[in-house]
Amino acid sequence: MTTSQLSASTACAPKRSLDDALALLIEIGFAGLELLAFEGARHSQGDLPGKWLHDATADDLDALREKLSAFSFVTTHAPFIETPLFATNPGICAETRRQIEGCIRGTAASGGTMTAVHANAKPFCSLEETWGEMVTTFRELAAVGASHGVRVCVETMYPPTVEQFAQLVHEVAHPYFGACLDVGHVAWTVPNELRGTADGVRLYNDNLEALCRMLGPKLFHTHLHDVRQHDWRDHRLCGTGCLDYPRFMGTLTEIGYDGPLTLELEEPEVERALRSGKAYLEGLVGIADSRSQIEVPGASSDQARGRVVDSFTYG
Template identity: 20%
Template sequence: MQLGFVTAILPELSLEEVLKTAADFGYDCVEAMCWPPGKAERRYAGVTHVDVSKLDDRGADEVRELQARHGVFISSLGYYPNVLGAGSAGEKQVAIDHLHQLIDASASLDIRTVTTFVGRDKDRTIDDQWEDFLATWRPLVRRAEEAGVRIGIENCPMRFTADEWPGGNNLAVSPAIWERMWEAIPSPSWGLNYDPSHLVLMQMDYTRPFRDYPERLIHVHAKDLRIDREKLDRHGVFAHPALWHTPKIPGLGDVDWGRFFGHLTDAGYDGPVCVEVEDRAYEGSKELRLRSLRQSHDYLRQFIV
């Protein structure tokens, strides 16, 4: 396995500066954010460390040269829009077109992995939007197959606050839905960008996906999460999760990382594990965000030699 981090936490740095930081801290790789340049829609969005819309042969050579210079590789090109959301058809098509560009860029750069969300219209049931899901994702998966690229879907529910209810902004939140997706689009070119913290939130065994779907593990996030029991006892599980849980960096939440990596290695996974920092305790300054990456590296390196 290789230890990396998601570059969204360092939006003010260039790709070269991100790779140098990763090398200085001892990381092996980074998941490079590739949002279209522009205003962010939410926290950790809108970050562009590789602009795939302008990636020509010269730009691709520069990206490859930077990785070689710093000894840090790009594990995936990441972009997390909601291509099934309730926005206009034009807005959704822009996001879909950008995902196609990511697939092409990932092939051109020989990264061969794209990480993203499936998306969801939060105001419709799964069955009501299933045909929209198929119409959107069959062409994307076909494009990935043709390009020799794998798509890793993150399992985040995107259902934390009032404006994301009732259904949340991502379909791919549970094994039952993953299996339905893979049955409908039976391709080895897509699987999971797996984050254990989301199963902690949903009170599920976060090691089961390793055992049940080892062949579907394309990319892995390392993010921790703490269930605040007193707040949960006050608000209950049917309240917005933002009222009773706290995202944390690895080692400061409820994930047992020894158990996590024990099952991950048993499953034969030998790919990237990228720290995703969404811990507000470390957001107050650039220095704190850098500290979160160094601290996460030093904690997780005991499991990834």
């Protein structure tokens, strides 16, 4: 892996216009960008900059492409809030498909090559009852992606277990379909009673490695952040939580991962978090490349594991 894979989502820069968010990420020096392909969303730090792509005009997309040309690569996050792909109401399903397919076309028109989508549990239905519909739907979306040169990546969240998620990705069996591994979402594979415990942390990191290896070449994309142990809160600054990043990055190197390494943070000190996260990942990419995971004699356990050891605070 190389630092040219480092990217950041516009979700990292709340309370800013899209233009201001892009300017910040360019100034910090991220090679890539993930654009939220929707508007009106917010997280704990404020409203999130994004752009509806599915209804954008050709002129709007041309202008956006020019703005995004400052980045070496662009990915998008398709709409997922209030837009379930799998629902008992066919009108809702149709509108979600319209928005996601439009996002795929808009991604291509704005210079992007990949979009992240979410699966969801269909109300009143078991996973087994919905399985065939999910496989067919993602195959069809991948075909749309292939016609526009855009890979479609389902994000970790649902199906809920590591094994089920990997099985879905492989069963779709389309060259333009793969996985977006959101590292924080894998924390939810840990049972409730173990979350926040040492055993839970071990299981979380084991599951993360196992999922990387199960996905192998079908792992197209990553969303990177950390999980705070005591309350199991994700989207923290990388290196400040319980995710074993040196182990994770080493695993990515071993499986030959060459996709985006995209920060997806929810921190109050926006610019500092972005700079710290980028520097931390740059250091780990170097460690992973050299495959040097040697403990430093006399170093603290945090330092030996490559954690961010400073006074950074977060909410």
